[in-house]
Amino acid sequence: MATEQSDTRSWQRPTAFYNRYVKWAVYVVIGAFLLWSAWNMRISPARAAQGWTAAAELLGGMFPPEFTPFKTDLLIQGLIESLAMSVVATIIGVILSIPVAFMAAENIAPQPVYWVGRGIITVSRAFHELIIAIIAVKAVGIGALAGVIALSYKTVGFFAKLLAEDIEDTDAGQMEAVEATGANQTQTMLFGVVPQVMPRVVGLTIYRWDINIRHSTIVGIVGAGGIGSTLLNSFDKYDYDFFLTIVLAIIAIVMVGEFVSTYIRGRIQ
Amino acid sequence: MLSVTDLQKTYSSGDEALKGVSLEVTGNETVAVIGPSGAGKSTFIRCINRLTEPSGGSVELDGLEVTDLSGKKLRNARRDMGMIFQEFNLVERLTVMENVLSGRLGYVSTWEAFRRKFGGDDVGRAYEVLDRVGLEGHEDDRADELSGGQRQRVGIARAILQRPKILLVDEPTSSLDPETSRAVMELLTEIAADDDIPVLINIHEVNLAEEYADRIVGLRNGQKVFEGTPEGLDETARGQIYRGEEIPEETGPKRSSAEETAEDAATQEGALRRG
Numbered sequence: 001m002a003t004e005q006s007d008t009r010s011w012q013r014p015t016a017f018y019n020r021y022v023k024w025a026v027y028v029v030i031g032a033f034l035l036w037s038a039w040n041m042r043i044s045p046a047r048a049a050q051g052w053t054a055a056a057e058l059l060g061g062m063f064p065p066e067f068t069p070f071k072t073d074l075l076i077q078g079l080i081e082s083l084a085m086s087v088v089a090t091i092i093g094v095i096l097s098i099p100v101a102f103m104a105a106e107n108i109a110p111q112p113v114y115w116v117g118r119g120i121i122t123v124s125r126a127f128h129e130l131i132i133a134i135i136a137v138k139a140v141g142i143g144a145l146a147g148v149i150a151l152s153y154k155t156v157g158f159f160a161k162l163l164a165e166d167i168e169d170t171d172a173g174q175m176e177a178v179e180a181t182g183a184n185q186t187q188t189m190l191f192g193v194v195p196q197v198m199p200r201v202v203g204l205t206i207y208r209w210d211i212n213i214r215h216s217t218i219v220g221i222v223g224a225g226g227i228g229s230t231l232l233n234s235f236d237k238y239d240y241d242f243f244l245t246i247v248l249a250i251i252a253i254v255m256v257g258e259f260v261s262t263y264i265r266g267r268i269q
Numbered sequence: 270m271l272s273v274t275d276l277q278k279t280y281s282s283g284d285e286a287l288k289g290v291s292l293e294v295t296g297n298e299t300v301a302v303i304g305p306s307g308a309g310k311s312t313f314i315r316c317i318n319r320l321t322e323p324s325g326g327s328v329e330l331d332g333l334e335v336t337d338l339s340g341k342k343l344r345n346a347r348r349d350m351g352m353i354f355q356e357f358n359l360v361e362r363l364t365v366m367e368n369v370l371s372g373r374l375g376y377v378s379t380w381e382a383f384r385r386k387f388g389g390d391d392v393g394r395a396y397e398v399l400d401r402v403g404l405e406g407h408e409d410d411r412a413d414e415l416s417g418g419q420r421q422r423v424g425i426a427r428a429i430l431q432r433p434k435i436l437l438v439d440e441p442t443s444s445l446d447p448e449t450s451r452a453v454m455e456l457l458t459e460i461a462a463d464d465d466i467p468v469l470i471n472i473h474e475v476n477l478a479e480e481y482a483d484r485i486v487g488l489r490n491g492q493k494v495f496e497g498t499p500e501g502l503d504e505t506a507r508g509q510i511y512r513g514e515e516i517p518e519e520t521g522p523k524r525s526s527a528e529e530t531a532e533d534a535a536t537q538e539g540a541l542r543r544g
Contacts, residue, residue, distance in 0.1 A: 176320055177358035177424075181431055182348035182375025187382045191371050195362040 058240065065248060066241035075242075075249055078220070078227035083253070085147045085219075085226050086212035092148070093155025093212075094205050100156060101163035102189065108167060117164065124157030129215050133224040144225030151212050151219065159208055163200060170196040203265045210261035217250045270295045271317070271435050271467065276326035278312050278491075286312040288491040289326065294435065294467045299458050301482035302471045305511050308488040310471040311355075314439050317469075318350045319343065331434060348375035351428030353457075355440035357420040359412040359427075366408040368423050369395045372430035391430070398426045402456060418449035422456070429460060436460070438470040442477060450474065454481045475507070489513060 017023040103109050104117030129150045136146035175192035183191065220228020227246060234242040271294040278287040286309045294300050302310050315321035317328050319335065328335040335346050351372070359368045373391045374382055381388065387395075399405055402422040407415070412423060421441060428436055438457060442450035458481050461468045472478050478485055479499040487495030487502075487510035495506045508514035 171361075173354065173356055173358040174360045177352070177354055177427075178360065178371055178374065180318055180320060180347060180350070180352040181372050181427070182344040182346075183371070183382075184344060184374075184379065186379045187374045190379070190383055191360060191363070191367070191374065195360050198362065 061238075061240040062244035064241065065245040066239075067245060071242050071245065074230055075227075075246060078230035078246070079249060079253060081144050082216040082220070082226035082228070083213065085144050085151060086209060086216040086257075089148045089151030089155060089216070090205060090209040090212050093152040093208065094159055094201075096152065097156045097159035097163065098201070100160040101167060104160060104164040105167035107170075107172065108189070108193070117160070121157050121161045121164070124153060125161070129154045129219060130222055133219040133222045137223045142223040142225075147216060147219040147224035147226055150224055151215055154215070155208055155212065158211070159204055162204055163197065166197050166200040167193060199268050202268050206261045206264045210257045213257040214254050217254075270329075270331055271469065272327075272329045273313075273317065274327045274329075276313065276316055276328065277324050278309070278316055278321065279324045286491050287316065287323070287326075290488065290491070290493050291326075292486060292493070292496075294469050297461045297465045297467055298483040299461050299468045299470065299481060300484045300486060301478035302469065302486045302488060303473075303475055303478050303510060304488035308510075309491040310488055311439055312491075313488065314352075314437050314469065314471050317437055318347050318352060320352075344375055348431055349434040351431045351433035351436045353421070353424050353428050353436065353438040353441050355443050357417075357424045357444070359420055359423055361411070361413040363412060364408065365399070365404065365410050365412060365415070365423050366392075366395060368412050369399060369408075369426045369430055372427040375431070395426070395430055398430050401429075402426045417445050418452065421445060421449075421453050425453070425456060425460070429464065433466060435466055436468040438468060440471050440473060443473055450477060457481075475502070478502075 015023055017026065100117055100120050102117075103113050104121055106114055109117060132153050133146060133150035136149040140146050140149065170193055174196060175188055178188045178192035216226045216228075217231070218228050220226040220230070221232050223229065227250060231243065231246045231250075234240075234246060271292075273290065273292045275289045275291055276287050277285075277289050279285050290309070290313055292300070302313065304310050312321055316323040317335070319328075323336060326336070330346060330349060333346060335343075338346055360371070363371075367385065370385070370387050370391060373387050376391075377387055396405075396408070399408060402425055404419060404422055404426065407419070412420060415423065421444075424441075436457070441453055441457065445453060454477055457468055457470065460466070470478075470482070479502060482499060485495070485497060485499055485502050486493060487506065489510050490513075494509045495502070497506070505514070
């Protein structure tokens with residue numbers, strides 16, 4: 001620190017903290033918390049080493065992946081169910097999301113409606129899909145319907161939030177011009193706002209579908225249908241060969257989904 | 270006939286954009302409102318169809334008080350006022366035809382609007398209007414494919430498809446080159462004559478105002494400081510409008526006292542509202 005008077009003027013980047021004492025105090029607290037957490041969880045190199053051999057054994061047991069006709073049928077059934085779940089959940093979720101998005105756009109909705117819209121989004125975002133899936137399985141029983149409910153529910157939080165932000169970014173002039181013709185509010189939305197956000201709606205739908213494919217492979221673990229159930233079954237039966245087959249298939253299908261999503265979104269931007 | 274009396278607008282920031290402006294527009298005259306930036310020209314025109322909510326005063330269109338209306342009645346009043354914007358304000362991702370037809374939205378149901386089903390001779394008239402503004406063959410182009418001049422013509426077509434009783438035009442030429450500006454001004458005055466409706470234009474370019482307007486109104490700091498024919502817009506008048514110069518003696522006392530009373534009224538009304 002150049003506190004003494006000197007001829008050359010010095011400059012320091014302004015800190016994001018109040019001053020450098022606060023800055024170092026924050027660093028010390030973070031470091032101490034990290035050490036305490038590690039100690040608290042009894043993380044030790046010995047345990048890591050021990051786990052390493054178990055993991056190696058498990059991986060060894062997985063080779064070679066199994067492709068018997070019976071198992072392949074199971075696999076394909078599970079994958080198709082997962083895919084179907086992702087498509088249905090995306091469509092239902094998007095249809096539910098669009099009105100919520102308009103409700104949650106500050107430039108359009110009156111204050112009380114805005115807060116209701118934001119509230120719906122927050123509640124939808126608050127829980128992980130597995131929590132919703134567990135509840136849905138309790139409610140409607142084991143199977144794909146529970147998965148569809150869980151994924152649709154999560155879609156609302158994601159889709160409505162991002163679409164609402166896009167609606168807030170629309171050009172007010174276009175909306176105003178439609179309003180000035182004597183159009184009612186719904187007409188103003190249809191002509192002045194919807195055309196502006198349409199590319200975003202399509203892009204987000206594809207993107208969410210891509211995410212829903214991934215998530216549809218996991219909700220089965222709590223009984224909500226799809227390839228996840230098959231995966232858990234194989235693991236519980238120590239059928240590690242089939243387990244690897246499923247994992248590879250999931251990777252493949254997620255990659256395909258991501259590729260399709262990237263391609264379509266690239267086309268409409 | 271549009272009759273504006275003592276129109277006031279104070280923004281929530283405390284900015285007094287209009288301090289009691291009165292104006293009548295009748296017949297098929299073209300009235301140009303000129304003035305420096307920030308004089309309140311845009312606020313004035315936007316308060317007439319209440320895209321901006323005026324804080325006081327009255328706006329009457331053919332005897333109908335517009336400032337009291339709400340809901341359906343306000344929308345019906347807006348159908349009678351065609352508005353043309355500085356930045357054109359076309360819906361960029363819609364076709365030219367959809368943009369023009371949006372001028373009829375006040376006359377169709379929401380469901381019809383959603384299905385783009387415009388009744389009667391709306392589509393036929395839209396084609397006619399497109400011809401009239403020189404955009405035949407462009408109906409399927411998307412608005413964002415057009416040049417500035419073409420876009421403003423779409424904006425004009427949209428407004429006249431409303432069959433308005435008056436055209437409100439906010440800086441129609443500010444985003445255009447001089448050549449296109451003249452063409453747009455010519456089109457507007459032509460429409461005024463053909464459709465027998467008045468046109469109220471905010472405009473930056475004084476020479477265009479002088480050339481095309483029947484009457485010129487000068488705004489400065491939210492007050493009307495000049496009203497007269499283009500010939501009457503001499504150096505003194507320009508000085509008043511653009512440089513806030515003192516008003517010469519012969520008209521001085523009368524005008525300034527009128528201004529004072531307007532200002533008094535404004536502050537009184539403000540106090541009433543606050544109280």
